[in-house]
Amino acid sequence: AQSVTQPDIHITVSEGASLELRCNYSYGATPYLFWYVQSPGQGLQLLLKYFSGDTLVQGIKGFEAEFKRSQSSFNLRKPSVHWSDAAEYFCAVTPRSSASKIIFGSGTRLSIRP
Amino acid sequence: GAGVSQSPRYKVAKRGQDVALRCDPISGHVSLFWYQQALGQGPEFLTYFQNEAQLDKSGLPSDRFFAERPEGSVSTLKIQRTQQEDSAVYLCASSFGGSNTGELFFGEGSRLTVL
Numbered sequence: 217a218q219s220v221t222q223p224d225i226h227i228t229v230s231e232g233a234s235l236e237l238r239c240n241y242s243y244g245a246t247p248y249l250f251w252y253v254q255s256p257g258q259g260l261q262l263l264l265k266y267f268s269g270d271t272l273v274q275g276i277k278g279f280e281a282e283f284k285r286s287q288s289s290f291n292l293r294k295p296s297v298h299w300s301d302a303a304e305y306f307c308a309v310t311p312r313s314s315a316s317k318i319i320f321g322s323g324t325r326l327s328i329r330p
Numbered sequence: 331g332a333g334v335s336q337s338p339r340y341k342v343a344k345r346g347q348d349v350a351l352r353c354d355p356i357s358g359h360v361s362l363f364w365y366q367q368a369l370g371q372g373p374e375f376l377t378y379f380q381n382e383a384q385l386d387k388s389g390l391p392s393d394r395f396f397a398e399r400p401e402g403s404v405s406t407l408k409i410q411r412t413q414q415e416d417s418a419v420y421l422c423a424s425s426f427g428g429s430n431t432g433e434l435f436f437g438e439g440s441r442l443t444v445l
Binding site: 220222252257258259260261262265306316317318319320321322323 | 333334363365370371372373374375378385386388389421423433434435436437438439
């Protein structure tokens with residue numbers, strides 16, 4: 217079955233520290249991959265996406281993600297977090313063959329310690 | 331408008347009532363998606379439109395849920411005979427192409443509480 221797993225429900229990091237949020241997917245073939253962020257009272261916003269090519273993709277707000285085919289992973293990273301990064305982060309996938317549904321993971325809530 | 335607009339933002343319904351949730355996508359966006367997000371969960375796909383055609387409704391949880399987009403722009407998600415398990419945030423998203431061609435733009439959602 218197609219699925220997206222975010223194993224960390226809640227992560228707390230200190231402001232200025234580095235961040236890595238994990239995402240694993242289970243698909244028959246490499247899907248298109250996304251990370252979205254949901255801040256309180258705001259709609260989901262796309263951070264970055266991987267379609268093909270360079271496996272290290274850069275996104276907005278200083279985020280990056282690395283696609284590792286061998287591990288079926290697409291982890292999100294940021295070298296130094298800011299208090300404004302506190303939010304819910306969702307990994308998402310969609311099959312290359314379909315222009316239909318995007319499947320979201322259950323999310324990781326990020327808290328920032330002052 | 332500049333973004334995806336959803337109304338109402340908050341809706342409280344008594345069990346058994348019918349509700350209608352509206353989504354006004356970004357002008358010119360071909361694709362429109364509805365998602366259901368329960369508390370503490372990720373969004374779950376409900377249905378997808380390309381213009382006025384409903385191409386995928388595999389995520390609708392029961393025949394009490396119905397969505398339409400008659401003119402290929404505004405969409406309405408209707409829930410008949412609401413149940414407590416329908417309580418969730420209903421998200422609408424639009425995109426210029428399909429989901430695998432680029433970014434989905436989400437509205438802020440309609441929070442439904444069924445008492």
